[in-house]
Amino acid sequence: MSQIRRSQFITTYGPGAILEGKNGPRIIPSVQLSQVYAGRKVLDFEITDQRLPRNILGGAGILRLPSNAEVREPEIKEIYKTKRFPAWSLCTRHHILYRKYQNDNQACPKCPPLPNPSAAWNRASQQAIRFVRACPSGHLDDVEWVKIIHHKQPHCNPDYLNWQGSGALRNIDIECPHCLASINLGLAYSRDWPCSGRFPELEDPTTNLQQHENCSEKARILQRGAANLRICEVQTALTIPKCDTNLHNLLSTSSILARLHPLPTSKSDFLDGLQFLEKQGLLTHTMLEQISGYSETEILGACADIVQAKIPKNAYEMRQDEFHALKDAATHGHPPVKPNRPGDPPLFEILRTIDLCVAKRTHSKSRWVWRTKAMSKSASCPAAWIESVTA
Ligand SMILES: [Zn+2]
């Protein structure tokens, strides 16, 4: 088990990445196979955003991962299931390349048996081979170590192979213990191999079933820790006016969003509908209470903003909208965004304050002060306010 921060999941350790755990490497499966939301309501982890999902994410929603603390599990409890990968192992004592299949006490076929099957699986995982096979279409699999050797006998299918030599790859030969045919690892590393079309991240981590599809790409042997083995694609979006308040956020929850056509005409009718959603478990009581705290004008206004919001058709349009929103805020300021809890500082605000020193010199100059949630603790100290832009 390894502890990773949720932000690392976006970049380094997302689905398809190989995590180097205490007991050997593990593949990180897709969120839906990870059981991270098992026994929990997925909707409680929804990140509401209208602009990104519709066209750019092809209609997919956005979720955040729960932390152990949030779901009241101890820090050492595994809440995101992973799967051991690669399956082949190398015993450096006996120079044996082997694959463990049986749930017995044996790891390396020449090492003495271990006390129990779990210890044997751990040993095999800790000895995991550092080479894997990948293709440009994103498939990833074990190297077919037995098949890359041109055997001298038909139907030669040994349980293990001999790993001969050490150091540079060209100094290593992999030999079949039955027919004594071998292949040089340096040569195997430098040439193309057929792709098995496997997506280990789409496999249920609780079974041994594999997921394959047809692939005509050529695969290469790579080190499992290579930086070019997996490159993530990150999509980012800023929440921009008018849909940037806490109320807009609440009303953009997918269960509520579906009820905004036609637009509600009164707060009481709208809340009746939301109570129905709460009874169905599609809305939490806290969310309902938060929404009820807003006035009819605020609620009806926000519903209209959400329905009429401009949805960007592509990433370029999205960036343009964000740029104009930032420019607009820098020119005209931005009113405080209500905090989630009463009494907390605003979530976001751009204040226009006259800087007296600057104003003395030239009355035409004024200063914009950006205050963000991160800075709110020191908001009473103007010197700690970040960034100022002269208008
Ligand atoms: Zn051994």
Ligand SMILES: [Zn+2]
């Ligand atoms: Zn052979």
Ligand SMILES: [Zn+2]
């Ligand atoms: Zn492929």
